[in-house]
Amino acid sequence: MKILVCISKTPDTTSKIAFKNGNTQFEEAGVQWIINPYDEWYAFVRAIELKEKDPATILHLVTVGTPDADPIIRKALALGGDEAIRINATSDDSYFIAAQIAEVAKSGSYDLILTGKETIDYNASSVGGIIAALLDTPFISLATKLELNGTTATVTREIEGGEEVNEVSLPVVISCQKGVAEQRIPNMRGIMAARTKPLKVVEPAAIDSLTKIVSYELPPAKAGVKLVAADNVGELVRLLHEEARVI
Amino acid sequence: MPVLIFADHADGHFKKSSYEALSYGAKLAEQLGTTSDAVVLGTAKEDLSSLGQYGVRKVYHINNASFDTVDAQLYAAAITEAVQKTGADIIIFSHNQTGRAVASVVAAKLKAGIVTGAVALPNTSNGFVVRKTVFSGKAFANVEITSPIKVVSINPNSFSVQSTGGSAEVSPLEITVGTPKVKITAVNKVSGEVPLTEADIVVSGGRGLKGPENWGMLEDLAHSLHAATACSRPVADSGWRPHHEHVGQTGIQVSPNLYIALGISGAIQHLAGVNRSKVIVVINKDPEAPFFKAADYGIVGDIFEIVPKLTEEIKKLKGE
Numbered sequence: 350m351k352i353l354v355c356i357s358k359t360p361d362t363t364s365k366i367a368f369k370n371g372n373t374q375f376e377e378a379g380v381q382w383i384i385n386p387y388d389e390w391y392a393f394v395r396a397i398e399l400k401e402k403d404p405a406t407i408l409h410l411v412t413v414g415t416p417d418a419d420p421i422i423r424k425a426l427a428l429g430g431d432e433a434i435r436i437n438a439t440s441d442d443s444y445f446i447a448a449q450i451a452e453v454a455k456s457g458s459y460d461l462i463l464t465g466k467e468t469i470d471y472n473a474s475s476v477g478g479i480i481a482a483l484l485d486t487p488f489i490s491l492a493t494k495l496e497l498n499g500t501t502a503t504v505t506r507e508i509e510g511g512e513e514v515n516e517v518s519l520p521v522v523i524s525c526q527k528g529v530a531e532q533r534i535p536n537m538r539g540i541m542a543a544r545t546k547p548l549k550v551v552e553p554a555a556i557d558s559l560t561k562i563v564s565y566e567l568p569p570a571k572a573g574v575k576l577v578a579a580d581n582v583g584e585l586v587r588l589l590h591e592e593a594r595v596i
Numbered sequence: 597m598p599v600l601i602f603a604d605h606a607d608g609h610f611k612k613s614s615y616e617a618l619s620y621g622a623k624l625a626e627q628l629g630t631t632s633d634a635v636v637l638g639t640a641k642e643d644l645s646s647l648g649q650y651g652v653r654k655v656y657h658i659n660n661a662s663f664d665t666v667d668a669q670l671y672a673a674a675i676t677e678a679v680q681k682t683g684a685d686i687i688i689f690s691h692n693q694t695g696r697a698v699a700s701v702v703a704a705k706l707k708a709g710i711v712t713g714a715v716a717l718p719n720t721s722n723g724f725v726v727r728k729t730v731f732s733g734k735a736f737a738n739v740e741i742t743s744p745i746k747v748v749s750i751n752p753n754s755f756s757v758q759s760t761g762g763s764a765e766v767s768p769l770e771i772t773v774g775t776p777k778v779k780i781t782a783v784n785k786v787s788g789e790v791p792l793t794e795a796d797i798v799v800s801g802g803r804g805l806k807g808p809e810n811w812g813m814l815e816d817l818a819h820s821l822h823a824a825t826a827c828s829r830p831v832a833d834s835g836w837r838p839h840h841e842h843v844g845q846t847g848i849q850v851s852p853n854l855y856i857a858l859g860i861s862g863a864i865q866h867l868a869g870v871n872r873s874k875v876i877v878v879i880n881k882d883p884e885a886p887f888f889k890a891a892d893y894g895i896v897g898d899i900f901e902i903v904p905k906l907t908e909e910i911k912k913l914k915g916e
Binding site for chain 1: 604606611665666667668669672691692693694696697698699700701703704705707708709710711712713725727728729730731732733734735736737738739740741742743777778779780781782783784785786791796797821839840842845846847853854864865868871874875877878888889890891892893894895896897898901902905906909910912913
């Protein structure tokens with residue numbers, strides 16, 4: 350069994366979001382970087398659990414990023430996994446990122462490729478589907494449970510108004526969300542072991558980006574809360590009906 | 597070249613998110629001086645010509661029961677073939693669960709640039725620039741699609757349904773149906789409830805409700821507003837409410853017209869899941885709760901006293 354987990358470096362949830370150079374670039378000063386929570390807590394931790402069940406499993410991580418992604422890759426390796434691959438490029442285009450990962454995936458012949466359901470910075474939710482299309486394998490989105498039985502994956506996934514259970518033969522690409530696994534905290538042994546695990550750097554393949562970010566905007570500031578007295582609930586209903594017109 | 601809109605349905609019935617996508621695609625076609633068509637997969641239980649009222653000229657119907665469940669690979673192959681047969685160069689999806697499963701696969705097959713989570717019509721005055729939410733609703737990005745074929749999926753509840761009263765020509769479309777590689781062994785649909793991501797109004801509870809036994813008053817309020825119910829992460833983690841109700845950064849992101857937060861302090865992780873709501877009402881006994889800073893309306897007070905009164909007032913307003 351060979352598993353590839355795609356991870357991305359994202360600003361910490363609590364980071365202040367600001368832009369520079371005429372709102373064309375994300376202001377990275379003062380930002381704390383983390384592994385995208387969907388990638389780490391769900392996709393990667395589930396992969397680690399699968400390796401714990403079957404120690405012969407080979408578990409690789411992959412990310413598209415410049416050397417400043419190395420600290421979060423080491424952090425991920427402290428949780429588990431055998432090796433990380435960093436594709437030495439930077440991009441915010443889903444196709445570029447997915448196509449780079451698909452190149453790595455092709456040469457590595459992985460049975461299972463996991464992603465988070467989206468990243469918390471660009472919120473695209475696209476990389477998994479593109480990888481699957483480029484590899485011509487099935488794509489299962491928004492998984493909330495994942496079990497392996499030999500070469501069959503049983504996946505519970507979120508659909509419109511409910512969930513369904515899928516059975517699929519490997520290889521498959523699955524995007525993971527809450528339910529698949531629980532967040533883990535690395536221990537000292539893991540942190541020490543991570544230092545010597547291989548972090549391979551590969552140069553990107555020649556792939557065109559199909560989108561580019563022209564500019565960013567911050568949403569207009571809220572006008573401030575209009576407080577209604579606790580003994581005047583009727584006034585709140587009136588405001589929602591007549592002023593906000595939402596009920 | 598025409599705009600093609602994927603109009604998805606649940607068990608044969610169309611949903612608001614599909615009408616939004618149709619309206620968006622039709623408006624975009626108007627802006628570009630072209631026409632818009634819809635593609636529908638699987639068995640429909642509604643009159644497809646009625647989709648014309650949202651501005652589409654033609655509805656291509658791939659009427660094959662193999663599409664009555666969503667297999668991303670089969671769907672993507674069928675939509676890709678429909679795009680090629682109709683010569684469309686812009687494909688519109690809703691960024692709902694089905695859109696998340698299918699849109700990116702279609703984009704890759706067509707080598708089309710994709711922007712998901714669009715919140716406004718593209719700016720086509722110079723190129724094709726789509727405004728979308730980024731940083732979990734904390735900002736917007738204007739993203740240019742540079743490829744000849746373009747895929748856009750729109751955030752539910754961010755583009756209003758526009759009915760023009762027309763009728764569409766329904767045209768059957770024959771396509772090759774692949775062999776499914778995914779076997780569906782069980783389907784569990786939550787019946788009778790308003791789906792959270794599609795709800796116009798969401799009533800959400802936090803630790804301030806003190807325990808699962810107190811959810812009755814929240815449900816009464818939700819019922820009076822035909823709202824969906826949701827909760828904060830600690831509530832889901834304590835098992836008071838099911839995980840599929842958890843709204844926040846790592847749970848579900850919602851963008852209703854009205855979000856009512858009861859006894860939720862408003863941690864930044866929770867706000868990341870709700871900050872796309874149009875109007876936020878916060879009721880909390882702690883005047884220092886950070887949620888008030890993100891709210892439009894608020895009441896500082898005891899939810900156990902206020903919520904039942906609020907339900908009464910709403911029933912009065914609705915004449916029930």
